[in-house]
Amino acid sequence: MEKILDKKQIDGWVAALTEHPQGVGRGCNAAEAATTTLWEVHTPALDEGIWTYQPANGTARLDHPNTKQSPKEFAFPQREIFFSFEQIKGEAPRLTQIVPKEQRHAVFGVRPCDGRGVPRMDKVFTDHIEDKYYTSRRKNIAYVGLACNKPPSPNCFCLSVGGSPVSSDGLDVQMTDLGDRYFVKAITETGKAMMAAGGKLFADPSAADQKLLKKTHDDAVAYPQRKINDPDGAPAKLRANFDSPLWQEMAQACIGCGICTFLCPTCHCFDINDEVHNKAPLSGQRVRTWDNCQFPDFTMHSSGHNPREGTGARLRQRVNHKFQYFHENFGMHQCTGCGRCVSECPVGIDIVTVVNKVTEHVG
Amino acid sequence: MSDNIYLPQLARVAYIKEEVVGERSIKTFRVEAVDGKLFDHECGQCAMLSIFGRGESMISIASSPLIKEYKQFSIMRVGKVSSAFHELEVGDVIGIRGPYGNNFPVDDWRGKNLVFIGGGCGLAPIWPVITTAVAQRNDFKNITVFYGGRSPRDIMYRTELEKLRGSADVHLSVDKAEEGWDAFCGFVPANVMDKAPNPGNAIAITCGPPIMIKFVIQNLREIGFKDEQIYTTIENKMKCGLGKCGRCNVGKDYVCVKGPVYSWAELKDLPAEY
Amino acid sequence: MINIQDIRDTARDMLAKGEARMVIGYRRGTRGMLAEPAFITDPAQADDLVWDPTCFNNLSLYLVHDKKFLAHMRENPKGPVAVVAKGCDARSIVVLLQEHYFKREDVYILGVSCEGAGVVDERKLAPLLNGERPSAAAFDGDDFVFTTAAGEKRLAAREVMADRCLECRAPYPKEHNLVFGEDKTGRQLEAPFAALERFEAQDAGQRWDAWSQHFDRCMRCFACRSVCPMCYCDECVVDSITFPVTAGTTAEEKATRIKWIERSATRSENITYLMTRAMHLAGRCTDCGECERACPVNVPIRMLNNKMEREAREKFGFEPGASIGGPSLVATFLDSDPGQFIR
Amino acid sequence: MSKKRTGVFVCHCGTNIAATVDVARVAKEMADENTVAFTQEYVYMCSEPGQESVVQAIKDNKLDSVVVTCCSPNLHEKTFRDNAKRAGINNFTCEIANIREQCSWVHADKAKGTEKAIKISRSIVRRVNRNNPLEAIAVPVTKRAMVIGGGIAGIQAALDIANAGIEVILVEKQATIGGRMLQLSETFPTLDCSQCVLSPKMVEVNRHPNIRLMTYSEVQEVGGSVGNFRVKVLKKPTFVDPDKCKICDHCTAVCPQVVPNEYELNLNARRAIYIPYAQAIPASFTLDIDACLGLNPVVCGKCKDVCEAGAIDYDMQPQTVTEDVGAIVVATGFDLYGQENMYEMGGGKVEDVLDGLQFERLISASGATHGHILRPSDHKEPKDVVFIQCVGSRDPAKHCAYCSKICCMYTAKHARLYKKHVPDGRAYVFYIDIRSGGKGYEEFVQRTMEDDDTLYLRGRVSKLYRKGEKIKVMGTDTLTGQNVEIDADMVVLALAMVPSQGTVDIAKTLKIGRDKDGFLAEAHPKLRPVESVTGGIYLAGAAQAPKDIPETVAQAGAAAAKVIALLSQATLNRSPLIAKVRPSHCTGCGMCVEACPFIAIRLENGKAIVNEALCEGCGSCSATCLRAAIDVKNVTQLQIHEMIEACLA
Amino acid sequence: MSEPQADFEPKIVAFLCKWCSSAGSDLAGVSRIQYPANATPITIPCTGAVSPMYILSAFNKGADGVLVSGCHIGDCHYIEGNYLARRKMHLTMELLKFIGLEPNRFRMSWVSAAEGAKFAQVVTEFVDDVRKLGPQDKLRKVVSQ
Ligand SMILES: Cc1cc2nc3c(=O)[nH]c(=O)nc-3n(C[C@H](O)[C@H](O)[C@H](O)COP(=O)(O)OP(=O)(O)OC[C@H]3O[C@@H](n4cnc5c(N)ncnc54)[C@H](O)[C@@H]3O)c2cc1C
Ligand SMILES: Cc1cc2nc3c(=O)[nH]c(=O)nc-3n(C[C@H](O)[C@H](O)[C@H](O)COP(=O)(O)OP(=O)(O)OC[C@H]3O[C@@H](n4cnc5c(N)ncnc54)[C@H](O)[C@@H]3O)c2cc1C
Ligand code: SF4
Ligand code: SF4
Ligand code: SF4
Numbered sequence A: 001m002e003k004i005l006d007k008k009q010i011d012g013w014v015a016a017l018t019e020h021p022q023g024v025g026r027g028c029n030a031a032e033a034a035t036t037t038l039w040e041v042h043t044p045a046l047d048e049g050i051w052t053y054q055p056a057n058g059t060a061r062l063d064h065p066n067t068k069q070s071p072k073e074f075a076f077p078q079r080e081i082f083f084s085f086e087q088i089k090g091e092a093p094r095l096t097q098i099v100p101k102e103q104r105h106a107v108f109g110v111r112p113c114d115g116r117g118v119p120r121m122d123k124v125f126t127d128h129i130e131d132k133y134y135t136s137r138r139k140n141i142a143y144v145g146l147a148c149n150k151p152p153s154p155n156c157f158c159l160s161v162g163g164s165p166v167s168s169d170g171l172d173v174q175m176t177d178l179g180d181r182y183f184v185k186a187i188t189e190t191g192k193a194m195m196a197a198g199g200k201l202f203a204d205p206s207a208a209d210q211k212l213l214k215k216t217h218d219d220a221v222a223y224p225q226r227k228i229n230d231p232d233g234a235p236a237k238l239r240a241n242f243d244s245p246l247w248q249e250m251a252q253a254c255i256g257c258g259i260c261t262f263l264c265p266t267c268h269c270f271d272i273n274d275e276v277h278n279k280a281p282l283s284g285q286r287v288r289t290w291d292n293c294q295f296p297d298f299t300m301h302s303s304g305h306n307p308r309e310g311t312g313a314r315l316r317q318r319v320n321h322k323f324q325y326f327h328e329n330f331g332m333h334q335c336t337g338c339g340r341c342v343s344e345c346p347v348g349i350d351i352v353t354v355v356n357k358v359t360e361h362v363g
Numbered sequence B: 001m002s003d004n005i006y007l008p009q010l011a012r013v014a015y016i017k018e019e020v021v022g023e024r025s026i027k028t029f030r031v032e033a034v035d036g037k038l039f040d041h042e043c044g045q046c047a048m049l050s051i052f053g054r055g056e057s058m059i060s061i062a063s064s065p066l067i068k069e070y071k072q073f074s075i076m077r078v079g080k081v082s083s084a085f086h087e088l089e090v091g092d093v094i095g096i097r098g099p100y101g102n103n104f105p106v107d108d109w110r111g112k113n114l115v116f117i118g119g120g121c122g123l124a125p126i127w128p129v130i131t132t133a134v135a136q137r138n139d140f141k142n143i144t145v146f147y148g149g150r151s152p153r154d155i156m157y158r159t160e161l162e163k164l165r166g167s168a169d170v171h172l173s174v175d176k177a178e179e180g181w182d183a184f185c186g187f188v189p190a191n192v193m194d195k196a197p198n199p200g201n202a203i204a205i206t207c208g209p210p211i212m213i214k215f216v217i218q219n220l221r222e223i224g225f226k227d228e229q230i231y232t233t234i235e236n237k238m239k240c241g242l243g244k245c246g247r248c249n250v251g252k253d254y255v256c257v258k259g260p261v262y263s264w265a266e267l268k269d270l271p272a273e274y
Numbered sequence C: 001m002i003n004i005q006d007i008r009d010t011a012r013d014m015l016a017k018g019e020a021r022m023v024i025g026y027r028r029g030t031r032g033m034l035a036e037p038a039f040i041t042d043p044a045q046a047d048d049l050v051w052d053p054t055c056f057n058n059l060s061l062y063l064v065h066d067k068k069f070l071a072h073m074r075e076n077p078k079g080p081v082a083v084v085a086k087g088c089d090a091r092s093i094v095v096l097l098q099e100h101y102f103k104r105e106d107v108y109i110l111g112v113s114c115e116g117a118g119v120v121d122e123r124k125l126a127p128l129l130n131g132e133r134p135s136a137a138a139f140d141g142d143d144f145v146f147t148t149a150a151g152e153k154r155l156a157a158r159e160v161m162a163d164r165c166l167e168c169r170a171p172y173p174k175e176h177n178l179v180f181g182e183d184k185t186g187r188q189l190e191a192p193f194a195a196l197e198r199f200e201a202q203d204a205g206q207r208w209d210a211w212s213q214h215f216d217r218c219m220r221c222f223a224c225r226s227v228c229p230m231c232y233c234d235e236c237v238v239d240s241i242t243f244p245v246t247a248g249t250t251a252e253e254k255a256t257r258i259k260w261i262e263r264s265a266t267r268s269e270n271i272t273y274l275m276t277r278a279m280h281l282a283g284r285c286t287d288c289g290e291c292e293r294a295c296p297v298n299v300p301i302r303m304l305n306n307k308m309e310r311e312a313r314e315k316f317g318f319e320p321g322a323s324i325g326g327p328s329l330v331a332t333f334l335d336s337d338p339g340q341f342i343r
Numbered sequence D: 001m002s003k004k005r006t007g008v009f010v011c012h013c014g015t016n017i018a019a020t021v022d023v024a025r026v027a028k029e030m031a032d033e034n035t036v037a038f039t040q041e042y043v044y045m046c047s048e049p050g051q052e053s054v055v056q057a058i059k060d061n062k063l064d065s066v067v068v069t070c071c072s073p074n075l076h077e078k079t080f081r082d083n084a085k086r087a088g089i090n091n092f093t094c095e096i097a098n099i100r101e102q103c104s105w106v107h108a109d110k111a112k113g114t115e116k117a118i119k120i121s122r123s124i125v126r127r128v129n130r131n132n133p134l135e136a137i138a139v140p141v142t143k144r145a146m147v148i149g150g151g152i153a154g155i156q157a158a159l160d161i162a163n164a165g166i167e168v169i170l171v172e173k174q175a176t177i178g179g180r181m182l183q184l185s186e187t188f189p190t191l192d193c194s195q196c197v198l199s200p201k202m203v204e205v206n207r208h209p210n211i212r213l214m215t216y217s218e219v220q221e222v223g224g225s226v227g228n229f230r231v232k233v234l235k236k237p238t239f240v241d242p243d244k245c246k247i248c249d250h251c252t253a254v255c256p257q258v259v260p261n262e263y264e265l266n267l268n269a270r271r272a273i274y275i276p277y278a279q280a281i282p283a284s285f286t287l288d289i290d291a292c293l294g295l296n297p298v299v300c301g302k303c304k305d306v307c308e309a310g311a312i313d314y315d316m317q318p319q320t321v322t323e324d325v326g327a328i329v330v331a332t333g334f335d336l337y338g339q340e341n342m343y344e345m346g347g348g349k350v351e352d353v354l355d356g357l358q359f360e361r362l363i364s365a366s367g368a369t370h371g372h373i374l375r376p377s378d379h380k381e382p383k384d385v386v387f388i389q390c391v392g393s394r395d396p397a398k399h400c401a402y403c404s405k406i407c408c409m410y411t412a413k414h415a416r417l418y419k420k421h422v423p424d425g426r427a428y429v430f431y432i433d434i435r436s437g438g439k440g441y442e443e444f445v446q447r448t449m450e451d452d453d454t455l456y457l458r459g460r461v462s463k464l465y466r467k468g469e470k471i472k473v474m475g476t477d478t479l480t481g482q483n484v485e486i487d488a489d490m491v492v493l494a495l496a497m498v499p500s501q502g503t504v505d506i507a508k509t510l511k512i513g514r515d516k517d518g519f520l521a522e523a524h525p526k527l528r529p530v531e532s533v534t535g536g537i538y539l540a541g542a543a544q545a546p547k548d549i550p551e552t553v554a555q556a557g558a559a560a561a562k563v564i565a566l567l568s569q570a571t572l573n574r575s576p577l578i579a580k581v582r583p584s585h586c587t588g589c590g591m592c593v594e595a596c597p598f599i600a601i602r603l604e605n606g607k608a609i610v611n612e613a614l615c616e617g618c619g620s621c622s623a624t625c626l627r628a629a630i631d632v633k634n635v636t637q638l639q640i641h642e643m644i645e646a647c648l649a
Numbered sequence E: 001m002s003e004p005q006a007d008f009e010p011k012i013v014a015f016l017c018k019w020c021s022s023a024g025s026d027l028a029g030v031s032r033i034q035y036p037a038n039a040t041p042i043t044i045p046c047t048g049a050v051s052p053m054y055i056l057s058a059f060n061k062g063a064d065g066v067l068v069s070g071c072h073i074g075d076c077h078y079i080e081g082n083y084l085a086r087r088k089m090h091l092t093m094e095l096l097k098f099i100g101l102e103p104n105r106f107r108m109s110w111v112s113a114a115e116g117a118k119f120a121q122v123v124t125e126f127v128d129d130v131r132k133l134g135p136q137d138k139l140r141k142v143v144s145q
């Protein structure tokens, strides 16, 4: 399904997704309205100087560069409660699962790189054994993408990692900014249904629109980006250079903050901890929180032995995971070239430079 | 939500034994299902044990798969969760989920000589193989067990090891000589070198501290064992046990899924991040 | 004006003569604006060094890294590390020395005077450059000059300068072995604590509204802590989960660690973390502003530290990093300390 | 490692607790605690059977720790700790939860009281869970004492201690010992001559083989703790060798420098080289360097020229000596509240308004006027003398809140002595009320009123000012309600006694507390009146509170007895609740070193080290350490954290 | 600010130094001076031992108010512990106020062993103050689902 949406109509479409078509009192009672699945829509908004996804409030604007945090948090929130436990002294504990709420979320303005993060996360959480916390959230999420007319960040490099500023991978709907209107294209069935909900707000694209779309896309792809010189050769080269002294050299400034991974649309590592609310009688929750391989203790054994001692080993893990291990397992790079880790690293560690250096290194 | 892979089953502690006391104390626990039955497992697999309010730890199942009534674990006190285990009393209820990881290919080893080499707490992961082999004694040729601790007090499964003697060659050792100890004094790899088990039609299974494994493997290869004949387990830090949390990652493998059992031939191929 | 060549020559000389085993300075990075930390051991690389308004990092952090690394390797340092330090950075070094973190002779301070300017705030700059990526930045009197693909862009320093630099009272590294540039102390563009005062002018409700949102945003990446030279504790007290374990931590210690906060990045835990950090930095933070700069979600962390700094200054006459032998804020007292709040 | 097995014993205290706290519920809630293996309630836990049951329960249930929820730990902590010990477990694993003083007695609402009692008990249970068995610390004792202050209190204490065979160092700031008593004329209630009583004691001090006298000396620094103090004393140079000085007085004759004589309370003058008092001990002149023209023959050097004995040595240097002692008696005495503070009494600016001590010097035979009462302004004999009591005392609004205790008595004494010297004089006494508790005291006052015909006026003086020759004293007689105006020739103010400057200074140096009035604080107002809050430091005399000579001597004797008892032990037991460093967390920042009030921490190889003998366990270090690297044993941060949790559950 | 609630019973943690304020509270007990039961005492050796962490932690764990009470200045059993505390608590108070916590939720007082009545008065006043403010939910840990 390909349509044209006037920019002024974007809030109308959001409203159509959020509100029940009939609405309570307009031919539909409250119970019906509640059971009919509606969307909670999230659009990028500028808050305290940073772009974040926020519940749509009728003033959606899709002129953001890219959000500070990737949209991964919708399916993989920073904090997920698995279950709660209670135990009276001398009795067996009682466990209560906490199931994510059945609520559909539509995330608007997802950039193509972040869209491409989605199938990568899906792989992790469904490969081998399904993580139901992830999948039960994921199945309720639709990603309404926004193609990049020009790379929003000077550190974008999606083209180097098999993506493109106009990729629709992982998205349900792809929108392209044509100046005063959007070219809207449904990618999945969900996407079609969502567009259908917009009904008359959408118009059919003219041939000129199609032409403009093509030009816009072509221009976007042609726009210069940062470049990984040999992405295809990377897995083998990284493997070969595992022991290279370059790693420590390049990572010497790393402070191990993990910003690079927390913000990354594809980093999925987590920690599980028990949070105790009361000691007697015992009550608390088992909670999953984000974690990442850049934290020094991530792999440290209880004995104090740490297989990834030093920032070099940890940078290598991050880069290798993205450009070698994931590739070896799933045939694709885990990095989607969003450039967040490059732009946000407080000490200027730059994955593009790192990959280039290591792949050019003969050792 | 069915199949919640993070939700443990409840199990009751039926038996506790103090194996080793002191700074690195070890206790053995047997647990039984509170309701229904616990999962079946294979030799070498592990389980995530929980103490609610303290957390989870990955622990090797130390009992033979042949035993269905209970599962046995031997846990060294090293930190938060393991300390909580050491405070348990019989009758207390814990959480358990698993089994996780791959297993020793015991079926492929029938008709072979088995050489077990363990150190410290590393006897636990290979104990199910030893006890299974002894239980099915006729399926296997010679069984040799090397095991060493820092001192006589650090030898775990002492009585069980003594009981093995009828069915297996048992070579115990301690790191430093001490009064009343008349078996081998020195590190386990040295004991192995000393007794030099025959590599012919043999499989060597070793488990223990990383530094011990390193030298055991060196020595085994010197004696003539091929990479494919040597098996070990690697224990990277784990949180989920399901190949998702990312921390046991070595190269393309998540050890909790692809491991913990590796032949040296396979392991050599992975980056040395364990 | 500092001639970068002087710094380069000094660095090269020191390395060549073995007077320093490493020079920590700045060099051009690849990701754009930022000059990145450079760890130079080979005299030939001394020419990589740069000095411009994008030299944000407080390099004294790497003295801490170095010490930890050496301790881990059980090595004894052979000769001092030379480090390029701005006014605030040099004060951090003073605090570290005050706290006996290393010895004075272990560090050779190559002071650089900000000469009445300071460093750029990327967040202020970005909108002014319309997404253009500057390839170079330079001081020029009251202006900063940025070179982008679209040409040179001249911006008034005060428009793009980091808040901390606008308010900086001591942009000259008093403690140094060698100093580059002139002492132009007193040329500050804004009154000290100006931003803080603007914020404090609000009522308690407004302050809470603002802070609660800030605390909500924090995702506890701990960048603020990791980038801070004063946060050198091996095991941070508030943090029961990440970084708790050093090789020396015993089972008992792990089992009995105090869980002041949970790992979950919820508001209450974030508050406790950030407030504790502010308390721990009272009298130690030298306002290098790195925490705030590093924070990916713009939590105005510096303001918390600033608040403590101002209290210390106004109520206790205390200046962090003023002298190596000086007292520490919370381990000392004066008879005249305020007690009006005690009822 | 296994779980703690704690027993919780809940006391009803008759109905003292049980009336407002549901003790059964407290016991039940405690039973739900993870570590509690046994609970019991009993009507009087501290009774013989109660205590027995605790001992039995510990044994029967293999308890390793005990919580008794009862009254304040001040009352029975020791009792139950002893029981724990008797039952074979470590006494430091027993703690008290105070649910009486802090709960049942102050909350009438049973529901709320019970809730709070549960929280208190739970917090103590959690604390005990982390208590470690500890042993008291034994420290060897230095058998030697120091007495600071050589007034009657110090003299008495020194003699008593020395007589018990213990070496004493007596440190006096002035050039002679004797203190204030030396300045008194005759003393109530017997009117015996002060110096006649005191001088023999001073001589005895000087001669005593066990006493080492250090006059003109000041304590500079004190380290260590009970049993083992290390004291640095500064001996100021007197520039006169006491062994050579013949007290010939030739030097004063030539000294050109004249300064007010402080010993005579400025009623007359002395030279720069002087002897405070003819029978001074040590018997030697002292050169007052501040008054001297300069120790340089070119400038002056007259005294040196005339001194035949060659006792004068301009090159004498200040000397610092370090002494190890096991106990310290502080007897640094009092001063009078400054007249300048008494605005309503002329603020010290009205001539012939004297303070009590000046009056003592006026009537003293050895005083400036050789015992003749002559008023300073014109050396005439005053005929109308007004004595005003409670000047500066008992005035919480403006001056000292307390009663100086001795003014009633010495005013009566003064009035009598005055009448003895000037039989035709008229003495008036303004008083608020008369406090004459003490053997023979009331009789003494009565006699002054009746026999000596002194006019006692009950009331306050509102104002006094000089009018020509006379001082106009305006007051009210509250008995008659009349305003009174007296034209006096002289006024004597019974000024409040305040701690001497030396007392204030020594409190800082020794780090011993002072009470709200500034006097040295005793450890307990009733039960430990001669001990300071710091172990091994004792108090005697007017430095601790206003008192007269008999009381001073009694307290000095008591302090001496304490010292003797302390120093007769071979070792001392100290509380083991002291700081402990976790070296793995310590970065050696030294902040604890700075914070420690007892100088008990030092840095060694980049780690803090606690001196167990010095640490008092205050915890200032632990609250200062940013890394929780230092904790007070059994009051660790972990324990407090868990107590906070328990209070808020 | 939360709405004041009539039936709201504030939860207060009171850190009392062993020598003065705890003894003062004992005296209040001996004198049977009644005061509200909302403050649960934790006896510490000295106010100098109160780490700002304790205050933050108490609020984090749900305290509606925190009281720190010790010996008057000059009376510290450990000579200067309360001076150190005064400085730390001042900073703590300022920081709490700065982020917008109601200053009346944190109180420090000097109560000597002789001031039983003052102890009761301090607690009474403080409970009143906190009651007026309602539950403290700014720093409190929220146990969410
Ligand atoms: C495959 C495998 C098999 C194993 N088999 C055995 C075995 O048979 N027997 C045996 O003894 N051991 C075995 N181990 C090792 C065992 O898993 C670890 O020793 C154990 O997990 C240590 O847990 P701990 O909590 O005691 O240690 P800690 O070092 O205290 O903590 C471990 C984890 O808990 C977290 N943590 C630490 N402190 C806190 C805190 N205050 N709050 C929240 N989280 C915290 C850390 O992040 C860390 O992830 C095995 C390990 C693996 C991987
Ligand atoms: C006017 C008046 C009349 C009195 N009449 C009588 C009376 O008739 N009968 C009676 O019983 N009582 C009388 N008293 C009370 C009597 O004076 C005191 O009880 C007694 O002097 C207290 O003795 P003391 O040793 O405690 O103090 P002090 O006599 O004050 O002695 C203290 C000594 O310590 C020394 N000192 C101070 N600081 C230091 C330091 N830091 N280091 C070393 N040395 C130091 C001082 O120099 C002094 O020698 C009278 C008091 C007054 C004011
Ligand atoms: S690795 Fe960096 S560039 Fe690649 S997807 Fe992640 S954050 Fe984006
Ligand atoms: S890069 Fe690191 S944090 Fe990210 S997914 Fe890989 S291992 Fe996890
Ligand atoms: S690479 Fe940069 S962002 Fe990532 S952990 Fe290191 S310092 Fe932080």
Ligand code: SF4
Pocket (backbone or CB within 6 Å): C086, C087, C088, C089, C114, C117, C118, C119, C164, C165, C166, C168, C169, C170, C171, C172, C287, C288
């Ligand atoms: S804060 Fe001051 S010293 Fe630091 S960079 Fe800015 S101007 Fe320079």
Ligand code: SF4
Pocket (backbone or CB within 6 Å): C217, C218, C219, C220, C221, C222, C223, C224, C225, C291, C294, C295, C296, C297, C298, C299, C301
């Ligand atoms: S305040 Fe910012 S830098 Fe610090 S932990 Fe939170 S998000 Fe990270």
Ligand code: SF4
Pocket (backbone or CB within 6 Å): D581, D585, D586, D587, D588, D589, D590, D591, D592, D593, D607, D608, D624, D625, D626, D627, D628, D629, D630
């Ligand atoms: S304050 Fe803490 S870290 Fe610093 S020296 Fe003392 S114990 Fe060590």
